[in-house]
Amino acid sequence: MKHTAQTAFGALAALCAAGISAPASAAWEPVRPVEFIVPAGTGGGADQMARTIQGIVTKHNLMKQPMVVINKSGGAGGEGFLDLKTSGGNPHKIIITLSNLFTTPLATGIPFNWKDLTPVAMLALDEFVLWVNADKPYKTAKEYIDAVKAAPPGSIKMGGTGSKQEDQIITVAVEKTTGSKFTYIPYKGGGEVAVQLVGNHIDSSVNNPIEAVAQWRGGKLRPLCVFDAQPMGYDEQIVDGKSWKDIPTCKSQGVDMEYLMLRGIFMTPRATKDQVEYYIDLFKKVRATPEWQDFMKSGAFNTTFLTGADYAKWVEVEEKRHEGLMKDAGFLASPGN
Numbered sequence: 073m074k075h076t077a078q079t080a081f082g083a084l085a086a087l088c089a090a091g092i093s094a095p096a097s098a099a100w101e102p103v104r105p106v107e108f109i110v111p112a113g114t115g116g117g118a119d120q121m122a123r124t125i126q127g128i129v130t131k132h133n134l135m136k137q138p139m140v141v142i143n144k145s146g147g148a149g150g151e152g153f154l155d156l157k158t159s160g161g162n163p164h165k166i167i168i169t170l171s172n173l174f175t176t177p178l179a180t181g182i183p184f185n186w187k188d189l190t191p192v193a194m195l196a197l198d199e200f201v202l203w204v205n206a207d208k209p210y211k212t213a214k215e216y217i218d219a220v221k222a223a224p225p226g227s228i229k230m231g232g233t234g235s236k237q238e239d240q241i242i243t244v245a246v247e248k249t250t251g252s253k254f255t256y257i258p259y260k261g262g263g264e265v266a267v268q269l270v271g272n273h274i275d276s277s278v279n280n281p282i283e284a285v286a287q288w289r290g291g292k293l294r295p296l297c298v299f300d301a302q303p304m305g306y307d308e309q310i311v312d313g314k315s316w317k318d319i320p321t322c323k324s325q326g327v328d329m330e331y332l333m334l335r336g337i338f339m340t341p342r343a344t345k346d347q348v349e350y351y352i353d354l355f356k357k358v359r360a361t362p363e364w365q366d367f368m369k370s371g372a373f374n375t376t377f378l379t380g381a382d383y384a385k386w387v388e389v390e391e392k393r394h395e396g397l398m399k400d401a402g403f404l405a406s407p408g409n
Contacts, residue, residue, distance in 0.1 A: 100346040109167040113261020117280040148176045160341035171238035174394040179236035181405035190343035197374035198333040201297040206236040213297040213325035220252040230254040231274035236403040244401040264391030282371030297322035304372045316372040
């Protein structure tokens with residue numbers, strides 16, 4: 073019996089020496105750099121969140137391998153999604169999503185669906201705010217919408233990220249609910265949209281809080297309303313005694329539209345349970361850091377966190393909702409596209 077035990081121990085030692093884990097050994101972890109794909113341009117909300125996570129992971133040594141943020145915004149983010157879809161079985165690629173998880177395949181007909189990937193976790197939900205240049209006279213959403221309706225149809229420009237994506241979906245919904253008419257101007261990312269609004273190249277935007285907070289703090293932009301059922305819960309002053317909590321809901325201003333956007337993580341197809349659990353544990357550690365708490369506060373995020381079946385169910389419901397919104401807007405790809 074003693075000889076058998078020694079033999080088994082010796083075999084296990086030989087496996088370890090060869091770099092091969094025994095079946096019940098330590099859980100999986102990356103063995104090379106992890107590519108963190110952003111299916112959007114630099115400076116936008118998804119890009120800022122990904123780079124914040126990268127910084128937190130590096131600062132707190134949460135991974136033994138480096139995390140590398142890569143922007144793949146081509147084709148309204150389709151470039152990034154197709155990259156992951158065709159990298160099945162590669163656990164060293166993850167992607168952060170925004171609403172183009174739904175809107176891009178629905179609008180373009182590309183051969184991709186979120187079910188092609190492996191859901192990991194919802195990190196947060198992002199708000200949308202109606203912004204104008206602070207030099208303009210509009211103090212409320214009602215004043216601005218009234219001015220848009222009084223102007224020649226299409227003469228007022230609304231800037232946003234991409235075409236037939238969340239910003240344009242919100243714009244069309246605002247038009248339908250208020251009887252106004254904008255000319256929608258697409259840009260590669262929310263950072264560029266904010267710059268264009270500061271420069272008066274567009275008249276308004278529906279940027280996420282994190283994409284325009286620096287310009288609000290700098291006195292360049294003014295928030296008019298938030299597209300949520302209730303005001304945001306952050307009462308820390310940003311500028312002139314105003315906080316996120318002071319921004320009224322758009323619905324209270326006569327703009328009956330609500331919209332929240334997923335900030336979630338997915339892996340490539342055929343990810344194993346222990347690989348998914350590794351990343352869930354990683355993002356739980358990220359969420360526990362003071363840097364993440366500060367980021368959530370600065371961007372006025374809804375901090376809902378979901379994993380597993382709850383996360384997949386939420387995504388499934390949102391996909392159906394987006395299909396309805398895009399159908400109403402006339403944005404669905406034609407059959408055969």
